[in-house]
Amino acid sequence: MLQKMQKHLEEHFSFVKEKKLLLAVSGGIDSMVLLSVFKKLALEIGVAHCNFQLRGHDSDADALFVKEQAQALQVPFFLQAFTTEDYANEHKVSIQVAARKLRYNWFAEVLLRENYDFIVTAHHLDDQVETFLIHLSRGTGLEGLVGIPAKNGNIMRPFLEISRAEIEVYAKENHISWREDASNASDKYVRNKIRHHIVPVLKELNPSFLTSFQNTLAHLQQAADLVTDSSERIFEKVALVEKETIKIDFKKLVRYDSYQAYLYQWLKEYGFTAWNDIYNLLEAQTGKHIFSSTHLLLKDRDFLLLSPKNKGEEEKVFYIEKINENLKFPLNVSLCKTDDILEPTNNSIFVDQNKLSFPLVVRKKQEGDYFYPSGMKGKKKLSKYFKDEKYSLLDKEKQWLLTSNNEIVWVIGKRADQRFLAQSNTKEIVKIELK
Amino acid sequence: MLQKMQKHLEEHFSFVKEKKLLLAVSGGIDSMVLLSVFKKLALEIGVAHCNFQLRGHDSDADALFVKEQAQALQVPFFLQAFTTEDYANEHKVSIQVAARKLRYNWFAEVLLRENYDFIVTAHHLDDQVETFLIHLSRGTGLEGLVGIPAKNGNIMRPFLEISRAEIEVYAKENHISWREDASNASDKYVRNKIRHHIVPVLKELNPSFLTSFQNTLAHLQQAADLVTDSSERIFEKVALVEKETIKIDFKKLVRYDSYQAYLYQWLKEYGFTAWNDIYNLLEAQTGKHIFSSTHLLLKDRDFLLLSPKNKGEEEKVFYIEKINENLKFPLNVSLCKTDDILEPTNNSIFVDQNKLSFPLVVRKKQEGDYFYPSGMKGKKKLSKYFKDEKYSLLDKEKQWLLTSNNEIVWVIGKRADQRFLAQSNTKEIVKIELK
Structure with a gap:
């Protein structure tokens, strides 16, 4: 895997050689293998570990374990403890969202302070498959099926083409030690169900499923890019932004065969869900309107007007x-x-x-x-x-x-x-x- | 289900009341329920049955069964036997492709000859889920995940929002008799694997999975429409068709952020598979070219030229x-x-x-x-x-x-x-x- 990774880095991340890389290491098998591989490739790395304090002593033990491993490899080590539950309660978000937010905020901080160029995570191909299926199970759109990108701003994920099986083989051959991943229990339950009950069937039906899946993701990512690109282009042709109001000229819009799809693309981030009602707005009388939790969409003669809701004003x-x-x-x-x-x-x-x-x-x-x-x-x-x-x-x-x-x-x-x-x-x- | 179906027909197929409908009835539970529902709704229907002669006596027994049921309901009955295996061998296609081709050709013939307006099939929501997962398992693109449409030319599929469970309940309550579906064994194997091992897990993770899935399909279909619409629009701006040659001005093309996606959309139907090579063509020297099984794609100064391969000429x-x-x-x-x-x-x-x-x-x-x-x-x-x-x-x-x-x-x-x-x-x- 070392060779595969080296080749992969040369092909897709050729810029990393002169960069300082901050590895996100939980202490689980994936990130411990990431640490080992990147150390062997003689890249300039540091290790960042988040202690989310969600599992008492175990969380502290994870932190200690990662610290010792980093020191043994003579790699700079950064640690931050979070009161994740408090944060989640305070901001009314799930533990999972809280942990992600805390993690990436802190990473960004360390990056800046310690002069690192990239955060490197150990997300791999099986993670992509599982996330795809989690989103599918909950109901999603194209955006939920495209997977996470290999490079996104200053986050890079060099393992996205590596399977869990390959990571396990590497860990065994190189005597890597690790601790079980600390992650949110309900997410873990869903992931495990999918990992142990769905993915094996897909692999049985198609022994090279993981490879096919990579191609599927690439095709979907491309389609998603096209959708974004195209809807921005059409938006500029049929819509105007006036202060806080977006004014959509739907006489112009309906000239496009897939005008509903464009509306969906533009409006989905404003919290709307009643899509059929929105599509029906086009044929409704002036004055018909639909609220999302934050916005008002109003039919006004030839226009749809989108504006923030000033509740009760x-x-x-x-x-x-x-x-x-x-x-x-x-x-x-x-x-x-x-x-x-x-x-x-x-x-x-x-x-x-x-x-x-x-x-x-x-x-x-x-x-x-x-x-x-x-x-x-x-x-x-x-x-x-x-x-x-x-x-x-x-x-x-x-x-x-x-x-x-x-x-x-x-x-x-x-x-x-x-x-x-x-x-x-x-x-x-x-x-x-x-x- | 009768009421649901009636409401559904009124909402989405309001035109069927004055139409003659040819039901495709295999004799399996889905199509026997379709026959029963449509008969009860007092629509003007006929029954068409294909005998693919793939399972000897069983195939003939299916045909006889459907004939008797149609006669008992006093519905016109049309039967055609096919030498499916011969056709598959002759045209070098799979049994499944052969059966589909023979079926739809014959349906179209009967439609014309007997003055029917629509072919009606019993494809239902679980079929959609299974087909999605079959395509996912094999590797696919957006086009493989959007499902079959509820209406496509003169084929209509009014059961696409009905689940297999609903069909089973209806069959039981209305004492419908049926015979096991005749279908290709290997397809059946894959379908059964998915039906019995994957779908139940998805339903366990999300009890309203089927409803979520319908929304997912609608979103994906919309995105797919947008992709088609948009790529046709951009094609007209950057490409020219000169007799058999398509000339793509890629200086113009690369102004679009997702130009690779557009190329993929335009070229996928010409049998190309080496997409990275195609994307690299843009930066290659004049004269570089890539063959598909049927076509040649040639870099020629500022153009990509696509033309049929005149093999050996x-x-x-x-x-x-x-x-x-x-x-x-x-x-x-x-x-x-x-x-x-x-x-x-x-x-x-x-x-x-x-x-x-x-x-x-x-x-x-x-x-x-x-x-x-x-x-x-x-x-x-x-x-x-x-x-x-x-x-x-x-x-x-x-x-x-x-x-x-x-x-x-x-x-x-x-x-x-x-x-x-x-x-x-x-x-x-x-x-x-x-x-």
């Missing part, structure tokens, strides 16, 4: 108690006395103080709102105004209103109400300004 | 024994006596009969070929001529030469040799013509 109201009191949130509005009436702009209007009833209220639209738009005769429903002004549904949701006694004084930043505006004979003039 | 020579004997193949060349010398064109030259040594030979280029191009002084290597004339490598391979005593008389259709051309004092003039 629509029910919030903000008070301005008196003149000279500035509102800071959700937007910056100030009231001050003035002697002159200037032309109103989008950002300032001049009103008659005596017509205002404090506290003024800044709120979103309500059913039945109407106002007397400045420069027009008579009153108008706010909804009609929005329509005439071609507000998108999101625009409507975002529009703040300044009200007095529940009458609209100002559609903030857009249009004043005629009733409140200061006239030439107004005595106490107030300038209301949006900054 | 390059070693073939063709003889013209005498004047007035026409060559018909590989190209149409005639020699006839004439009294006048006209201007030579691309398609005709006038030579001195006394300078020709019969038989003339029509052949492809050979190492060391040279000639005396008409209108030039002196001799020129054929390879130099090709280069100056900007022949592509394929053009060179395709160029036929007319030779006399192994000297080039005519680079056919392109340039005559000065030495053989008739002069004003030539007595016996021969017109050589390419038609």
Whole structure:
């Protein structure tokens, strides 16, 4: 295996010779073989061990074991203990996710501090098969079947083409000692089931299953790359990002035969799951919308608008108690006395103080709102105004209103109400300004 | 299940009510349940049964059983017997491929003759899982993991969302009788292994595995559609089809991040397997090429040229024994006596009969070929001529030469040799013509 690994490194990792490599060593057979192979290849290595403290004394014994092995080989050794359970509880994630997060964070830290170039892990081909089948068992998409990459940023995994059997042979021939891998019990249960009950059947059906599987992974990885590449390209053609909102022109989108697939690619990271509802949105009426846990997807005429959900904001109201009191949130509005009436702009209007009833209220639209738009005769429903002004549904949701006694004084930043505006004979003039 | 099926048909196959449906019934539990369900739904159906004659008396008994069942239900019955083994031997395909081919050919025939609109098969969800795992075990790409479609041309598979367990429950509750499915033994072995040893483990790990799997398939199908859609789009941008040759402009191609994936999509149907060699072609010298069993892929400056392999044609020579004997193949060349010398064109030259040594030979280029191009002084290597004339490598391979005593008389259709051309004092003039 030493030769195979040497050849493999020369072919795919030819850059490692002048690099400092930090090996992630748990003390299990895979990483102990990794350590042995890389030491024999005379590469510049260090050993990093995480003590997740999940199995009491055993965890400490693992750490001690790896430390002794590293010292025996005269390889720098780095150790970090974690209170993994606390972290998991605190961040509301599984033990497994917590451990991964802690591990990679610390590795990155050591890399930087100790001037290493790459983290090297001992993930191997059987791990890939098992992960594929775990994802399959749970339900997945193409992204769950492509395996982990051999090189990803500053993480490299040189064993991905090596089988567990080869590692075991090497360990035996080279008298490698190891300790049983410490890993999350429930993950271990699933992995063991797959390792002992599914993989052997696949190998029986096809004695060169592992080789075939490598080709399968390569094909799937390629297809996944194409999917990413292509969906980014189409996104640029049919979508626009405006601040926090993504605006998808679906008249353009549906020209592509597989427009549903593109939508899926773009939206999957926003927590949506009801895909059929999303595809149906395209044919729904303006105003139909779907929420994910974090986002809102809204059909608005020829567009799908994706924006973060500002939960409950629509029910919030903000008070301005008196003149000279500035509102800071959700937007910056100030009231001050003035002697002159200037032309109103989008950002300032001049009103008659005596017509205002404090506290003024800044709120979103309500059913039945109407106002007397400045420069027009008579009153108008706010909804009609929005329509005439071609507000998108999101625009409507975002529009703040300044009200007095529940009458609209100002559609903030857009249009004043005629009733409140200061006239030439107004005595106490107030300038209301949006900054 | 009747209700589920009715709902499913209304949702996904609402068009079947006015259609004539030809059910493919083997006599196994799946297709007997299909027959029962469709009969109860009062759809207009017929039954088609193939007797593949692979299991002697058992095959005949299956046919008789299905016939009796169809008659009992007063449903039209169509039967065809096949000499499947003979067909497989004759066409050098597996029994399984032979059976599939014979089956679908015959179904299509009956459809047409008897005025049916759709063939209906009883493929179900567990079949999909098993096929996925069979392909996985053998090694596959995305196309091998997407399952069969619920509707494909005039074949429909309404049971794809029904599990084997549901079919078994229905069969029991409705006292359906059936015979064990007749299928290829080795396929059956693999299927049974997977059915009894792998699928139960997946179901144990995830009790709603079948539902998850349906979602997985839907995601994969979508990704596969995107891949097809996208690779067709990019093909139109970077490739040209010129008669039998596909010309890929790889300077344009490599602008796409996943150009390897696109190449794979375009070339996979031409029997190529050495993908890394193909990807390396892009950086290889002009002239490097790779053969599949049927095609040649050639690097030629900025292009990859894909063309059918004309096996051995390059070693073939063709003889013209005498004047007035026409060559018909590989190209149409005639020699006839004439009294006048006209201007030579691309398609005709006038030579001195006394300078020709019969038989003339029509052949492809050979190492060391040279000639005396008409209108030039002196001799020129054929390879130099090709280069100056900007022949592509394929053009060179395709160029036929007319030779006399192994000297080039005519680079056919392109340039005559000065030495053989008739002069004003030539007595016996021969017109050589390419038609």
